[in-house]
Amino acid sequence: MFISDFNSxxxxxxxxxxxxxxxxxxKTQDLVNMALGKYPIPGIAEExxxxxxxxxxTNVESPVGPEFHKTYTDVQLIVKGEERFGWAEVTDEQYEQLAxxxxxDSEKDICFTALDAVEMSYQAMRYDEFYLFSPKTVHMPGLSVSSPGLVRKIVIKIKQPC
Structure with a gap:
């Protein structure tokens, strides 16, 4: 996982x-007021x-468990509300075994695992920061910080180079 501040x-x-x-x-878009949905990024093919x-x-406990991807890296940022997430870096062997x-699911580029499949670390997302989850970062978003509440979040999906 990689964390950075937009101002850095x-x-x-x-x-x-x-x-x-x-x-x-x-980061130049009006993310607070944009309609919900999927958007292209100019200059980059949508795939x-x-x-x-x-x-x-958000939920006290995840209804689906940790997830990971093979095709896309997730870059996540929160623009409204508060959210806690779990994450764990896995080895190549663990990654293949989990898959x-x-x-x-190659069509949806996602694999949900059991909570006890990996040892997770937890932290809260902060405004003005983004969180990059590579395919070998199992992550579990959508957890409440203090109590369940509404979150507005942006997820940038970037295809891994072959």
């Missing part, structure tokens, strides 16, 4: 050009990167 120039030096372009475009504006209620054991 560090991420621009550390991340691939396509990631930087996607993040820089999204390579897009972002989703979503709202949902087999918990039936990776």
């Amino acid at each position: 120039s560090d991420y621009q030096a550390l991340l691939p050009e396509q990631f930087v372009a996607a993040i820089n475009y999204v 390579d990167a897009f972002f989703v504006v979503m709202e949902y209620d 087999k054991e918990f039936s990776y």
Whole structure:
């Protein structure tokens, strides 16, 4: 997992050009007032990167459990409300074993695992920061910080290079 502040120039030096372009475009949008839904990122093919504006209620416990992806990296940021998330970095062996054991869905690019499948760390999302979850980062978003509440979140999906 990689965490950065939008006001920092560090991420621009550390991340691939396509990631930087996607993040820089999204941060210029009116994310608080944008309609919910999926959006393209100008200059990048939609199958390579897009972002989703979503709202949902957080939960004390996840109704679906931890997740990971194979095709896309998630870049997540919160624009309204508060959210806590769990995460765990996994080895190549763990990653392949989880994909087999918990039936990776290639059409939706997601695999949900059991909560006890990996040892998770937890933290709250902060405004003006983004959280990058690579395919080898199992993550569990949507958890409440103090009590369940409405969250507005942006998820940028960026295709992993082959």
